[in-house]
Amino acid sequence: MRPTEGCGPAPASPQDGAVIWRNRALRLLDHVPLPIAVVAFGGRILIVNRAMAAEFGLLPGQLRNRRILEYFTLRDSATLQALAEAVRMHRRSQYPARVSWTPAHGRERYGEMTVDLVSDTPEQTPNLLLSLRAVEVPRQSPPGPRSEVSPVEARILAAAARGDTTAQIAREIGVTADGVNYHLARLSRRWRVPNRTALVARAYATGVLAAGTWPPAVPAHPSG
The missing domain is CATH 3.30.450.20 (PAS domain)
Known part of the structure; x- marks a missing residue:
């Protein structure tokens, strides 16, 4: 007697197997501290x-x-x-x-x-x-003002000092708008300032942005 066609589960495809193993790997990673x-x-x-x-x-x-x-x-x-x-x-x-x-x-x-x-x-x-x-970072050698910002953050600060919007900064730097906001929020927490205006002022005060130049720019050869 011939087996009835269409009965029983269909054989798993290689793609299905890959998805199963990927999901297992993800569950395993989530338990790694x-x-x-x-x-x-x-x-x-x-x-x-x-x-x-x-x-x-x-x-x-x-x-x-x-x-x-x-x-x-x-x-x-x-x-x-x-x-x-x-x-x-x-x-x-x-x-x-x-x-x-x-x-x-x-x-x-x-x-x-x-x-x-x-x-x-x-x-x-x-x-x-x-x-x-x-x-842990050794207490005797804390980072100076300039080393507190990455090159990307310095460019974001320069663009913010020009008055660029978040979308304009994102296009110039090559990150997402959320990425721009993340960097600005991170700097705000680190410098303990409430808004972009204060961030720009702090950037000039610490030498992250070059004084006396327009448009705002990062010093070509920062010292310190």
């Missing part, structure tokens, strides 16, 4: 676990497809050069990166991001597997 993210090589966030999203008072889905450098300041540009060279040479190693960030409710934190290059084959452009570890 270490902040972890998977980021495309260009910087777009693909996956974050709950511990990483919690650093900014957000849910994992709210960080997806955003730019990782909207949330972290890279303290050592040599890391980017090392990653670019590793991709060119098809290397798959770990790379440490010094970073800073400001949690949703708190003072700026410093730490080390361990970057793993991951891909199915060496020829593919890899994704970045990031794991974050906070470290």
Whole structure:
């Protein structure tokens, strides 16, 4: 007797299997207390676990497809050069990166991001597997006024001093409007000022913006 066609569950497709394993991996990551993210090589966030999203008072889905450098300041540009060279040479190693960030409710934190290059084959452009570890900053060497801002934040302050809107700043800097607001809010908390006008005044007072110039600009060769 021939089996009746159409009876019983349809065989699972490879795509269904990939979705199942992806969901299992996400559930596993959410139980890891270490902040972890998977980021495309260009910087777009693909996956974050709950511990990483919690650093900014957000849910994992709210960080997806955003730019990782909207949330972290890279303290050592040599890391980017090392990653670019590793991709060119098809290397798959770990790379440490010094970073800073400001949690949703708190003072700026410093730490080390361990970057793993991951891909199915060496020829593919890899994704970045990031794991974050906070470290204490020595009290005897606090950062000076200029080092409190990243290059992106300095450019945002210069644009704000010109009177640009959030949308205009976002187009100029190459981040989202939410990214601009995040950086401004982070600076406001760090400098303890209430609005953009006070932020711009503080930027001039600390030398982040060049005095006596128009349009507002970041000093070409800052001292200190």
